[in-house]
Amino acid sequence: MKKVFIFDDNVEILELCTEILHDLGCEVRTSPTTNEIVHQVKSYQPDLIFMDNWLPDISGIEATRLLKADSDLKKIPVIYFSANSNVWQLAEEAGADDYLAKPFDIDQFEEAASKFLAK
DSSP, X not given: OOXXXXXXXXXXXXXXXXXXXXXXXXXXXXXXXXXXXXXXXXXXXXXXXXXXXXOSSXXXXXXXHHHHHSTTTTTSOEEEEESOTTHHHHHHHXXXXXXXXXXXXXXXXXXXXXXXXXX
C-alpha cells in the first residue's frame, strides 16, 4: 500500500485529500504543522508528500528544502499545493517535484498523486 503524507493547516483540505487518497488505496498521514518536519517524514517514510505553502512553524518552501536536503528523504516526491497565483514559482523555489493550484478538482488531485504513486 502506498503511503502519502499531507502537510496543510486547513482541516477541510486534509479531510478531502485523505478521502480521495483512501479511495485510491493509499494509507494517509496528515499534519497541520511543519514542526520537526524531517522527524515527521522519517518516522512515516511516505511514497509521496503534498506540501502547502502557508503553514505554522516554517513555510512550505523551507520545509520542502529541509526534506530535499536530507539524504534519506530527498528522493520522496513533493507536490507543492497552494492557492497562491504563482504556485509554480513557489514550487520551483522550494525544489518540489510538481505543483497543484488550489482550488483543484478531485480529478486534478488524483492525477497529480497517481503520476508519482504509479512509479
